[in-house]
Structure formats: structure tokens, C-alpha cells
């Protein structure tokens with residue numbers, strides 16, 4: 001039986017713009033239709049052998065039955081999927097790509113140009129598909145008849161002892177039936193007060209920091225192109241000077257400053273990228289462009305504006321003599337070797353986050369790879385019997401579409417973190433336990449939403465405790481939104497797993513993901529967990545909740561010498577996600593007291609900068 005499938009789209013362009021991926025979704029549709037029971041994971045990676053290999057290995061190690069890749073099988077230099085696949089498989093299954101090729105050749109001779117590979121690593125079957133949706137659709141038709149059988153055979157081939165062992169393992173890791181120890185039959189016995197102590201925010205933050213510091217820092221080398229947003233793992237020093245030669249800062253004439261004003265014979269012309277071979281003597285100059293190297297002998301550049309042409313060739317193609325009108329100083333308009341970056345200077349420090357400028361610096365200094373601190377694998381799961389996929393065309397009675405999964409995935413991405421989709425779990429103890437058990441092998445941090453409050457179907461906490469032996473570090477926090485926020489750890493297959501079980505209300509999930517999950521991920525890469533804070537003035541009166549509240553607001557900037565002014569994004573109730581749309585900040589509003597039930601317009605409050613600060617529509 002096919003229980004878990006990973007679909008990897010390999011494409012630089014789809015990696016940059018996920019919406020361009022058409023072949024991954026085609027494979028997804030096929031798999032979900034053919035194996036509706038299967039847990040399907042989809043990711044998009046660039047055409048980087050190291051990354052493809054890493055992801056293949058990761059999914060193989062996570063007991064995925066079948067990995068389908070699409071893209072990167074052609075002849076272009078960036079097409080490396082077959083190489084990455086060959087690097088990790090132990091046995092090739094050559095007839096699968098042969099069968100696909102034979103069939104595809106009936107449609108197009110271009111099929112000859114696919115180098116797709118199929119093979120097995122441990123218990124995982126990997127099949128490369130070409131990158132186009134059409135080719136994928138054709139090829140999947142060819143292989144679909146053998147997939148199920150191939151996977152059964154792969155499993156049955158194992159020795160008996162290993163089979164038993166693996167079966168136990170599979171039942172443990174990917175149980176397709178897992179019985180929960182949580183009994184929900186006696187609803188009348190449920191607690192009427194939450195058994196989880198209410199933690200103050202500051203303590204909850206400290207707990208997250210302390211627990212996440214236990215995550216073992218891991219270092220990985222990634223290509224410079226893929227390093228955007230990554231945290232640098234070690235200091236990187238300039239091994240080459242910038243510029244590597246004395247370079248002109250202006251378009252003009254390289255001269256000897258001692259010659260002062262007066263006429264010069266134009267001995268040579270040096271454009272950027274050309275090497276001057278003729279040394280200059282007194283009374284001579286070389287026409288140079290900005291960025292061009294200076295000829296030997298020259299010690300300054302006179303910009304063209306400070307010169308006059310005195311003689312040119314008859315055809316006007318060559319300047320023969322010019323007059324320098326303003327006496328130059330030594331070194332004028334010359335960047336000496338190492339002016340911008342001397343050899344040995346620090347390009348990026350350990351702990352820096354790679355941004356556009358750092359990428360430019362590293363590229364300019366000849367670094368193609370960057371050692372980075374990796375962050376934990378994050379999985380996002382929604383829970384709730386009422387939830388349907390957002391793509392479902394028909395909404396069943398009393399159902400709603402799942403907002404949280406896609407939102408949290410995007411929210412983490414906004415903050416530089418990828419995550420995998422762990423689907424929707426039903427509010428049944430065994431279904432929840434099973435979904436969690438399927439997700440945990442694929443993740444280090446599991447972020448669930450829903451099912452953490454006081455309802456008889458709020459089962460996350462009891463399932464985590466009773467079925468996974470989890471330790472709850474907190475199960476309630478004095479905050480709005482997010483009161484039932486839960487943070488737990490458990491040991492699973494010899495590894496510590498971190499679980500954030502966030503409230504299901506979309507705003508609560510959004511705010512708590514920012515405040516707890518993003519924080520946790522930063523701590524794991526040894527960065528300060530806290531968002532930057534600034535003081536802002538309230539644009540209007542705000543009535544306070546008894547709990548400290550994280551209100552979503554936009555900023556506007558009256559003048560440079562005044563604090564920014566914050567306007568709340570409408571009704572702040574936890575279900576109204578419009579209050580988070582376009583929010584730049586989370587205002588930290590204090591809990592109401594009898595003496596101060598509201599804050600007046602103009603009062604200054606702290607604000608976490610959690611979104612982009614753009615000029616607002618106000």
C-alpha cells in the first residue's frame with residue numbers, strides 16, 4: 001500500500017515563482033486520486049544537485065514510499081536531477097524510464113532528450129519525470145500500473161527479521177491505524193476548568209527560548225544563489241581585494257599628476273575589462289572609462305569634463321591630444337587595489353542574515369557557496385472536522401475552508417522559513433494521533449492549529465500527553481488572541497520534537513505563529529528571538545481586554561520628528577482575519593484594569609515590527 005508520497009518539483013523558475021509549477025500539481029492530482037489514503041508532501045527546489053540530493057535523502061529517511069520528481073532531466077547544464085538521484089539510489093530500475101521513453105517517443109522525438117532515472121533507496125522508490133505538465137501526464141499513465149506493486153515488492157524483499165522490524169517501525173512511524181489512549185466517550189466527565197496553568201507572556205517567551213536552544217545547531221553549505229535569508233555559520237573573510245587593480249572612478253584620462261595642466265598625447269584607450277599594456281610617460285595620458293584599470297605610470301584620472309580636445313584623427317575615430325584644464329592631485333579619482341574591500345577584511349560575520357547586499361559582496365569576492373546554520377524542518381497541520389480544503393468547489397453544510405495551513409506556510413515564508421504541509425486531521429483521538437505520528441518523522445517542529453481549548457473535541461493536548469508522552473511547557477498563556485496556546489516537546493524515534501499547538505481561530509493562529517514559532521526558529525539559528533520593537537502613538541482610543549493584547553495595526557508617519565501613529569485594523573476578534581491583512585505591527589496593549597479600562601488617542605505603546613512597514617493607504 002502506498003502510504004506516503006513526496007512530489008519534488010525541480011526547477012529554478014518554479015522555485016522562484018511557485019505559481020509556475022504545473023507539473024508538480026499534475027503529479028499531486030494523480031497521486032491523490034490514485035492513492036487517496038496516501039499522505040502527500042510537495043516541495044519545490046531549485047536545479048541544485050546538493051539540494052535535490054538532500055531532499056531525496058530526507059524523504060527516504062522519513063520512510064516515504066514513493067518520491068516523484070519532475071524537472072531537471074534534460075540536457076541543459078542546470079539539469080541535474082538524474083545525477084542527484086543516482087547519487088542516492090542503491091539500485092536502479094532502468095525499465096521504468098525506458099517504458100516512459102518508448103511511450104513518449106510515439107508523441108515526440110524530444111523524448112530522446114530526457115535522461116530520467118528510476119531507482120530504489122532503502123524502501124523508497126524514486127522516479128524522475130520530465131518537467132512539462134504534458135510529459136508528466138503522459139509518463140504517469142505509463143508507470144501507474146506498476147507503482148503499487150513495485151512498492152509492495154520493495155517491502156517484501158526484505159529479510160524476515162527486518163520485515164518484522166520494519167513493520168513495527170512502519171506501524172510506529174506511519175501507522176495507518178493508530179489507536180489513541182484518549183477516551184472521549186464520557187463527555188460529562190470533562191474538566192469544567194482548564195487544568196493548564198495560565199502563563200504570563202514573558203514567561204512563555206522565556207520557555208520557548210530555553211527549550212529551543214536545545215535544538216542542535218547544524219551547519220550546511222548552500223549555493224550563494226540559495227542563501228538569501230539564511231544565517232551565516234562562520235565569519236567569511238575577503239580572499240581577494242576589491243578592486244583587484246587600481247581602477248578609474250571617472251570617465252576621463254589617466255595621467256601623471258606631476259604634469260599639472262597642459263596638453264597630453266593620448267597614448268592609449270582603456271575600457272572597463274581591458275588590460276593596459278603601454279606604460280605612460282610624462283606628457284602622456286590614456287583615455288579611460290569608469291572601472292577601467294590605470295596604465296603603469298599613471299597616478300590620477302582627470303574627468304573628461306576638465307579637459308579639452310586639441311587634436312583628433314581626420315576620421316574623428318581617435319583622440320590624439322587633449323588639454324588638461326584643472327591640475328590633478330596625486331591619486332585623484334583612482335580606487336587603489338583593495339579600496340572597497342582589502343584582502344582579509346570581514347565580508348559577513350557569523351550570525352549575519354544573508355540579504356541582497358551580502359549576496360553581492362560574496363559574489364564579488366568569488367564565493368559561490370555559503371556555510372549556513374540550518375533551521376528545523378517545520379510541518380503545518382490543521383485540525384478540525386469542520387475543515388475542507390480551500391480548493392474544494394462545494395462547501396458541505398456546517399463546514400468551512402481551511403485558512404490556517406496556507407496562511408501559516410506563507411507567514412513562515414515571509415519570515416524566511418520553508419515548511420511542509422501536513423494536511424488536515426480530524427477531531428478524533430485516533431485520527432489525530434495518526435496524523436501527528438505521520439507528521440513527526442518529517443518534521444522537527446510541528447505547528448498544529450485548532451483543538452486546544454475547552455471543547456469536548458479539543459483533543460490536541462490529551463493526545464499529545466497520552467499518546468506521545470509529550471511534556472507540555474505551557475497550555476495557556478495570558479494573551480489575546482491565543483489564550484489556549486500550547487507548546488510541547490516529545491521524544492519520537494529517538495529525536496526531540498517540538499510541537500506548537502496553536503488556537504484554531506485564524507487570527508490567533510497568525511499572531512501566535514509570529515510570536516512563538518518565528519521566535520523559536522530564530523532561536524534555533526542562534527539569533528535573538530524577539531522582533532524589533534518601537535514606540536508608536538495610538539491614532540484613536542482603544543478599549544482594553546482583560547488579557548494583554550497583540551493588536552494588528554498599520555502605521556503612518558506624520559513627520560520625521562514624531563513617533564509613527566498606529567491605527568488598528570478594525571475589529572480585533574480572533575476569527576476576523578481581515579484585522580491582520582496588511583498589518584505592519586502588533587501593538588502590545590496592556591491588560592485592562594479598573595483604573596485604566598482604555599487607552600486614549602495619542603498614548604504611546606510598544607509595537608512589534610512583524611510585517612513590512614510600507615506607507616499605508618490612510
Ligand SMILES: Nc1nc2c(c(=O)[nH]1)N[C@H]1C(S)=C(S)[C@@H](COP(=O)(O)OP(=O)(O)OC[C@H]3O[C@@H](n4cnc5c(N)ncnc54)[C@H](O)[C@@H]3O)O[C@H]1N2
Nearest residue numbers: 382384402403404450451452453454458483503504505508
Ligand atoms: N469554554 C471556552 N471556550 C473557548 C475558550 C475558553 O477559554 N473556554 N477559548 C476560546 C479561545 S480564546 C480560542 S482562541 C478558541 C480556540 O479554539 P481551539 O484552538 O480549540 O480551536 P477550534 O475549536 O478547533 O476552532 C476555533 C475556531 O477556529 C476555526 N478554525 C479552526 N481551524 C481553522 C482553520 N484551519 N481555518 C479556518 N478556521 C479555523 C473553527 O472553525 C472555530 O470557529 O477557543 C475559544 N473557546
Ligand code: MOO
Nearest residue numbers: 481482483508574
Ligand atoms: O485567545 Mo483566543 O485566541 O482570543 O481567541
Ligand SMILES: [Mg+2]
Nearest residue numbers: 451453455458
Ligand atoms: Mg475548540
